[in-house]
Amino acid sequence: MEKDLIQKRREFRTFKDFDYYDQSSKNSYNLMPFNFFRLNEKREVLINEIGDFILAPAGSFEKIVSKKLSKENDAELYADLISNFFISEEIYSPNIDIIANRYRTKKMFLESFTGLHIFVISLRCEHTCSYCQVSRVTQNKDKFDMNISHIDKGIDLMMKSPNPNLTMEFQGGEALLAIDNIKYAIAKTKELAPVYGKNINYVICTNLALIDEDILQYCKENSILISASLDGPKSVHDKNRNKPHASSYDLAVKGIKLSREIIGKENVSALMTTTSHSLKYPIEIVDEYFNLDFNGIFLRNISPYGFALRTQKNKYETKEFLSFYKKALNRIIQLNKEGHHFTEDFSRILLTKMLTPFNVGFVDMQSPAGLINGVIVFNYDGAVYATDESRMLAEEKDFSFKLGHLDENSYNDIFYGTKSQKISQIWANETLAGCSDCAFQQYCGADPVHNWATQGDIYGYRPTSSFCEKNMEIIRYLFELMDSDKEVKRIFENWIN
């Protein structure tokens, strides 16, 4: 009896022929929401509602949509489409709850609301960088440093965020010129954090010219991260970031080494800005970061508006940046092929969205947009702005994204007020002309501040948008690289693990 039972169980568990599991009727299938993009003349990418993709020969989308795909003749593609929720053999896919869960995961960054709180602790700076609007403000501490009352009010607002995990970032000018105020702000925050149940990361953004052992010892004791500015090798960095009577590069490199010694390598990062001068040196810039033993580099274009572009020398076309970016990325891939782990961090953000079920709470590339949802800026004078770029616009007397003032407005006024509501109407790329039908929607974002600053319209106009041009081409290029070289795909997968 028991022997028969075991035999029956074995028979039951044996995998049957493919036809046994076939759920389709009349060899037909139903479409699920998905889109496509032509990578080049020969290949295209199919992308579904949750960002999963299939690389396929050109013409596949037409074949699928016209219901010409054959289960027998196109067996591999057919199976990929079924298993990745692009098509379904039942009218109502039994996997809809899985897709909904995956979609929810992609939008999980919305659950916690504002995490990054930027305190522009001082507008003063001892550098005179060509692309920075704050560099000439060197005097008048009272006028250009954030006062204690505004620090207190900023911290109070930060504690009201529903997000339990916060980042308090000190920016300038040169933040270290106001180190006493930073110390005050961190002490006060540490006092209040347990009361409000907050976990807080602290970051100081600095050019490192003023860093010393005492400051770094303080950073170590208080678990503060250092985010430095480094534009590339000495010839590039010093040309971009002028410091009167000194080499900014020498001070930055010395500061990076000292910071790593005292607070640890993993707590020191660097950020570069690509000027028109930098465009000529993609390989040298990557090599500089690599030789300084960073794990990667964020190839960041100059903000295409405001003070940065007041002088002709900093203006460049998006196409020029893309050419620079591709040369630099290819150099990085070459380093990886030689056995080094070295990432490009903008690509890494996109690849996380493309290759994993997760999203990245990166302010510039999310929908709904990162402004207010992910970041808020308390300016040195007490004004509250939607993003870092918004306060830069304000330095040019454009207060379009000023949400309120620490002296005058409550949390609700600022985060849920009329201006925030107006911005919220156009902060999702799912609702924007040009974006709503874009195959790359899940990987990209909406940036009303960029639209306003470059086109004079917060809704934006995609055919001439540099934001759109840059992001679409980089995403297309990443797909093309993965499609044409399996080793590159493996390298990219390593970057996100």
Add this chain to the structure above:
Amino acid sequence: MAQNIVFELDSNVYSKESIVKCLYWYSNDFTISIKLVNESYNVSLKPFTELQENKVSEVTKKLNREFIDYNLRDIVKKETNTIRELIIAKAFSNGEFDEEPKGDLMDPLGIKFL
């Protein structure tokens, strides 16, 4: 001298939405006119600045393909609109649209036969 770029698209094949979405991307370089005449959309693009013949031919070829691409996208969008709305509604709900899984909760793989 370059001439206008003209297309005649059968309204039984091409949707108005797909034509407009496609032409949106050309609206910075051309004055666009769309007219429905005898079940056909007559589309005309007049360049803001004069185009060389080879450029006209390039744009015509690209547009020809993009009208088809956008129409295909529109077919998917219309056919899957309900399911897309359902996915998003379920994703942002607090479980009120969730369903009990099919089958026996104590036997999720369906292998119990005694």
